[in-house]
Amino acid sequence: MRAVAQAQPNIALIKYWGKRDVDRNLPAVDSLSVTLDSLWTRMSLKFDEQLERDTLTVNGSMAPSMLQRVSNCLDLVAGDERASARVDSTSNFPIGAGLASSASAFAALVVAADEAAGTRHGTSALARLAGAASGSAARSLFAGFVELTAGAVEIEVRNIADCASWPLEVIVAVTAEEPKPIGSTEAMIRSAETSPFYSSWLEQQDGDLEAARDAVQQKDFAKLATVAEHNCLKMHSVMWASRPPIVYWNQATLACMQTIRTLQADGHGVFFTIDAGPQLKAVCLPEASDIVRVALEQTSGVIRTLQSSLGPGARLLEQE
Amino acid sequence: MRAVAQAQPNIALIKYWGKRDVDRNLPAVDSLSVTLDSLWTRMSLKFDEQLERDTLTVNGSMAPSMLQRVSNCLDLVAGDERASARVDSTSNFPIGAGLASSASAFAALVVAADEAAGTRHGTSALARLAGAASGSAARSLFAGFVELTAGAVEIEVRNIADCASWPLEVIVAVTAEEPKPIGSTEAMIRSAETSPFYSSWLEQQDGDLEAARDAVQQKDFAKLATVAEHNCLKMHSVMWASRPPIVYWNQATLACMQTIRTLQADGHGVFFTIDAGPQLKAVCLPEASDIVRVALEQTSGVIRTLQSSLGPGARLLEQE
Numbered sequence: 001m002r003a004v005a006q007a008q009p010n011i012a013l014i015k016y017w018g019k020r021d022v023d024r025n026l027p028a029v030d031s032l033s034v035t036l037d038s039l040w041t042r043m044s045l046k047f048d049e050q051l052e053r054d055t056l057t058v059n060g061s062m063a064p065s066m067l068q069r070v071s072n073c074l075d076l077v078a079g080d081e082r083a084s085a086r087v088d089s090t091s092n093f094p095i096g097a098g099l100a101s102s103a104s105a106f107a108a109l110v111v112a113a114d115e116a117a118g119t120r121h122g123t124s125a126l127a128r129l130a131g132a133a134s135g136s137a138a139r140s141l142f143a144g145f146v147e148l149t150a151g152a153v154e155i156e157v158r159n160i161a162d163c164a165s166w167p168l169e170v171i172v173a174v175t176a177e178e179p180k181p182i183g184s185t186e187a188m189i190r191s192a193e194t195s196p197f198y199s200s201w202l203e204q205q206d207g208d209l210e211a212a213r214d215a216v217q218q219k220d221f222a223k224l225a226t227v228a229e230h231n232c233l234k235m236h237s238v239m240w241a242s243r244p245p246i247v248y249w250n251q252a253t254l255a256c257m258q259t260i261r262t263l264q265a266d267g268h269g270v271f272f273t274i275d276a277g278p279q280l281k282a283v284c285l286p287e288a289s290d291i292v293r294v295a296l297e298q299t300s301g302v303i304r305t306l307q308s309s310l311g312p313g314a315r316l317l318e319q320e
Numbered sequence: 321m322r323a324v325a326q327a328q329p330n331i332a333l334i335k336y337w338g339k340r341d342v343d344r345n346l347p348a349v350d351s352l353s354v355t356l357d358s359l360w361t362r363m364s365l366k367f368d369e370q371l372e373r374d375t376l377t378v379n380g381s382m383a384p385s386m387l388q389r390v391s392n393c394l395d396l397v398a399g400d401e402r403a404s405a406r407v408d409s410t411s412n413f414p415i416g417a418g419l420a421s422s423a424s425a426f427a428a429l430v431v432a433a434d435e436a437a438g439t440r441h442g443t444s445a446l447a448r449l450a451g452a453a454s455g456s457a458a459r460s461l462f463a464g465f466v467e468l469t470a471g472a473v474e475i476e477v478r479n480i481a482d483c484a485s486w487p488l489e490v491i492v493a494v495t496a497e498e499p500k501p502i503g504s505t506e507a508m509i510r511s512a513e514t515s516p517f518y519s520s521w522l523e524q525q526d527g528d529l530e531a532a533r534d535a536v537q538q539k540d541f542a543k544l545a546t547v548a549e550h551n552c553l554k555m556h557s558v559m560w561a562s563r564p565p566i567v568y569w570n571q572a573t574l575a576c577m578q579t580i581r582t583l584q585a586d587g588h589g590v591f592f593t594i595d596a597g598p599q600l601k602a603v604c605l606p607e608a609s610d611i612v613r614v615a616l617e618q619t620s621g622v623i624r625t626l627q628s629s630l631g632p633g634a635r636l637l638e639q640e
Contacts, residue, residue, distance in 0.1 A: 196524050197517040197557060204516050226563075233565050237517060237557030243546075245553050250578070251571035251620065258570070300571065 002046040003115035007107035007314035009093070009100030010035045010139045010146065011170060011281050013228040013273060014212045015235040018192050018202065020150060022185070025132050027150040028192070029205040032212050033139045034283070035146060036170060037163075037311025041101065043108035044088040045116050051084035058089045070109065073133040077110050077126075078117035085113070093306060096179040098248065098277010099172065100140075106133040107140035107314040115319050123313070127157040130314075142313040145216050147209070161216050163310040169289035171282040172306040173296040175252035184276045187239065187246045194243040201238045205231075221285055225264075225271035228283070232273045248277050252301025256280035259299045263292060322366035323435035327427035327634035329413070329420030330355045330459045330466065331490060331601050333548040333593060334532045335555045338512050338522065340470060342505075345452050347470040348512070349525040352480075352532050353459045354603070355466060356490060357631025361421065363428035364408040365394075365436050371404035378409045390429065393453040397430050397446075398437035405433070413626060416499040418568065418597010419492065420460075426453040427460035427634040435639050443633070447477040450634075462633040465536050467529070481536050483630040489609040491602040492626040493616040495572035504596045507559065507566045514563040521558045525551075541605055545584075545591035548603070552593045568597050572621025576600035579619045583612060 010033040018028035054071045056063050074085055087109070095101040110126045110133075113119075121129065123141055131138030131148075138157045139146040145161040192198050208231045215224035239246035253274060260272045260282060269285030270292050284292045289307065296305050330353040338348035374391045376383045394405055407429070415421040430446045430453075433439075441449065443461050451458030451468075458477045459466045465481040512518055528551045535544035559566035573594060580592045580602060589605030590612045604612045609627065616625050 196520045196554065197561075200516045200520055229565070230561070230563055233560040234516065237560045240553040240557045240560075241517075241550070243550055245549070247577070249574060251575040254569060254574045255571040257567070 001116045001118070001319070002044065003112040003319040004042060004044045004317045005108040005111035005115070005314060006040050006042045006317050007104040007111065007140045008036045008040050008311050009104040010136065011100065011273060011283070012136065012139075012275065013224065013283070014205070014209045014231050015275070016135055016148070017235045017238060018188050018198065019135070019185075022189065025135055026155065027135050027148065028202055030150055030209050031136070031139070031148045032160075032209055032216070033136070033146050033148070034168065034170065034310050035140055035143055035313060036308040038308040039093045039099070039104070039306060041089060041091040041104035041108050042317065043105065043112045045109070045112040046086045047078070047083040047116050048086055049083045051086060054085050054087065056087045056089070058095065059091065069133055073106060073109055073129065074113050076129045076132055077113040077121065078119060082117060085116075094174065094177045098180055098275050098279050100136060100275065102134040103136040103140045106130045106137035109133075111141075111314045111316055115316055124157065128154055131155050131157070140314055144310050147213065160213060163312070166216065166219050167286055168310060169284045169286055170308050170310075171284060171289060171293045171296055172308075173252075173256045173280045173282065173299065174303045174306065175250055175256065175280070175301055176278045177303065180248060180277045182246060187276060190246060191238050191242045195238045195241045197238045197241050201234055204234065221269050228273055229271050236274065249274065250278040250301070252299065253278045253280055255300050256296060256302065259295050263288070263295055268292065321436045321438070321639070322364065323432040323639040324362060324364045324637045325428040325431035325435070325634060326360050326362045326637050327424045327431065327460045328356045328360050328631050329424040330456065331420065331593060331603070332456065332459070332595065333544065333603070334525070334529045334551050335595070336455055336468070337555045337558060338508050338518065339455070339505075340472075342509065345455055346475065347455050347468065348522055350470055350529050351456075351459070351468045352529055352536070353456070353466050353468070354488065354490065354630050355460055355463055355633060356628040357483075358628040359413045359419070359424070359626060361409060361411040361424035361428050362637065363425065363432045365429070365432040366406045367398070367403040367436050368406055369403045371406060374405050374407065376407045376409070378415065379411065389453055393426060393429055393449065394433050396449045396452055397433040397441065398439060402437060405436075414494065414497045418500055418595050418599050420456060420595065422454040423456040423460045426450045426457035429453075431461075431634045431636055435636050444477065448474055451475050451477070460634055464630050467533065480533060483632070486536065486539050487606055488630060489604045489606055490628050490630075491604060491609060491613045491616055492628075493572070493576045493600045493602065493619065494623045494626065495570055495576065495598045495600070495621050497623065500568060500597045502566060507596060510566060511558050511562045515558045515561045517558045517561050521554055524554065541589050548593055549591050556594065569594065570598045570621070572619065573598045573600055575620050576616060576622065579615050583608070583615055588612065
């Protein structure tokens with residue numbers, strides 16, 4: 001049984017940083033994201049009794065370093081009595097560079113595995129399984145605006161507004177394509193253990209999330225911009241204050257922030273967010289997207305931009 | 321009576337950010353700095369019964385916007401029955417751009433005024449009077465390594481190591497020469513009122529200061545580097561998380577940080593600190609200073625560098 005699924009990365013506007021339970025990969029804080037449309041990962045998966053062990057290719061090359069996480073995820077979806085699987089992943093955007101490639105990858109993987117194994121877990125259960133592999137992957141199971149709530153033992157993920165109701169655009173300014181210097185999980189643990197600001201970050205998250213949820217429901221762009229930028233800068237501040245400091249930005253990241261500030265001063269509907277990597281993501285009202293894209297392309301150090309509308313959750317493309 | 325005094329800016333390694341009492345200009349936290357040598361402000365002052373009101377020139381131009389602070393400071397030193405004063409200030413480095421120009425200016429001013437008025441306050445008292453005008457100015461009354469302790473009603477400033485005992489060098493990478501977008505006092509008030517990290521910042525300061533003081537006394541460069549960079553990044557994190565955010569860095573600031581990280585990885589004795597402005601200050605062991613200066617000069621966005629040894633406190637140059 002072979003299945004192909006596709007998922008898109010999601011961009012968190014209220015950020016997930018820190019884990020409540022590292023073994024279960026349970027986030028310490030709730031989060032709110034938008035799922036993208038035009039960046040994608042396609043995951044082709046076939047369970048095959050003839051295979052001795054799981055195999056994984058990423059964009060056509062063997063990827064042994066990622067295999068263990070993939071195998072563990074397949075165990076969760078299909079049970080550890082499952083047959084070995086041949087997994088082939090392709091993406092149309094840089095991997096491991098702070099563009100949420102693991103979110104789209106594991107979201108697509110659980111959908112493909114669920115179909116290929118015939119397990120019919122349902123979307124909420126698949127979101128939990130994807131989240132166990134990569135915290136932010138849970139949100140890519142859903143379309144549009146997505147909220148993730150972390151309970152004591154498991155997460156709940158739900159769509160809070162669809163793409164059509166508020167058709168925002170996202171421009172990603174790619175400022176470096178190499179993998180980031182420190183992985184998110186290790187960085188989160190260091191922040192929790194050493195950053196004097198970590199506990200304040202946790203305490204503030206509920207208020208930020210509520211403000212962002214209200215802004216989405218009221219389609220209040222200025223309100224969403226204010227709380228999302230604040231939440232992003234707080235997350236990075238928690239990292240700067242960790243020991244040793246965690247610095248994901250490069251000089252182009254900061255140049256892009258200045259570009260956004262200039263656009264805002266000129267009255268354009270745009271705000272920024274930055275994840276665990278050097279790329280800046282500009283969230284725009286549709287009428288601002290062209291000018292934002294051009295301005296970011298002209299910003300010193302920007303390699304290229306990627307543009308996306310908001311898009312659907314992870315879904316099956318084909319099965320045979 | 322005319323007097324000319326000179327003072328040098330100081331660079332805080334453990335930072336002052338936030339006020340305990342805005343009216344009295346009392347810092348919320350203690351701080352530790354190094355006084356520089358080759359950057360200076362010279363203040364020529366003459367009390368003159370013939371003058372109708374105080375006058376101020378800065379580098380040869382009338383500076384009416386700064387006059388009120390200068391007049392208030394002169395009242396504190398010489399009493400408000402004093403004659404009007406003609407004050408002429410010259411500096412050999414950019415003003416109002418995060419290079420502690422107000423520190424050297426008010427330190428020089430109180431020394432000149434004390435001499436011209438014949439008040440003989442003594443250094444500790446002059447440090448308090450300078451600090452009432454500009455918090456960090458108090459430290460420029462003293463040479464070398466200086467600690468400022470903020471009590472409930474007044475500050476205490478003292479030298480904790482002299483220049484000769486540990487002859488560090490400071491390279492300033494100038495990345496912008498225009499005045500900063502928001503003044504320190506306003507920014508400090510905003511941080512205290514809105515930054516969720518402000519209280520953690522206050523709580524941590526004593527520990528940072530103790531570690532830095534120990535490092536100075538033990539001449540432990542690695543220890544001083546670690547705590548000074550951490551303290552700097554925390555101060556800026558407090559600002560980033562303020563609402564609206566306070567961002568003093570530009571892309572060259574971040575490029576300079578990357579340059580310092582590279583030099584450190586290559587084993588050179590250097591660390592950075594950044595104040596309320598976009599300039600990076602590299603503190604180096606003497607043997608590292610040439611390579612640090614060249615590396616910063618070659619860093620994208622650096623306009624020029626300024627180099628200084630550690631130097632003496634504010635002092636009288638001439639009187640007539």
